[in-house]
Amino acid sequence: MPILLSVALAGCSNLFGSSFTETLQRDANASSEFYMNKLEQTQNVEDKETYKLFAARAFIVENKIAQSEAILSELGELNDAQNLIAH
Secondary structure (H helix, E strand, O other): OHHHHHHHHHOOOOOOOOOOHHHHHHOOOOOHHHHHHHHHHOOOHHHHHHHHHHHHHHHHHOOOHHHHHHHHHOOOOOOHHHHHHHO
């Protein structure tokens, strides 16, 4: 299941309209390191989950499947937009 989810995430696009939309648009092809740094910096729980999803996608692009699976295993409850990507 984690591998299927990881593959699905590889093709995801920006579907979120929260406070960091401009940042994500500007850095649409950001590295996993970028998203992991953002994950550490944000306090908002919903934003943390979103950054986990984007980090997982970046890990796949970087061929770091084990790291992608690890970050996906940390996911909490997702909102509707996040669920579209995850399923």
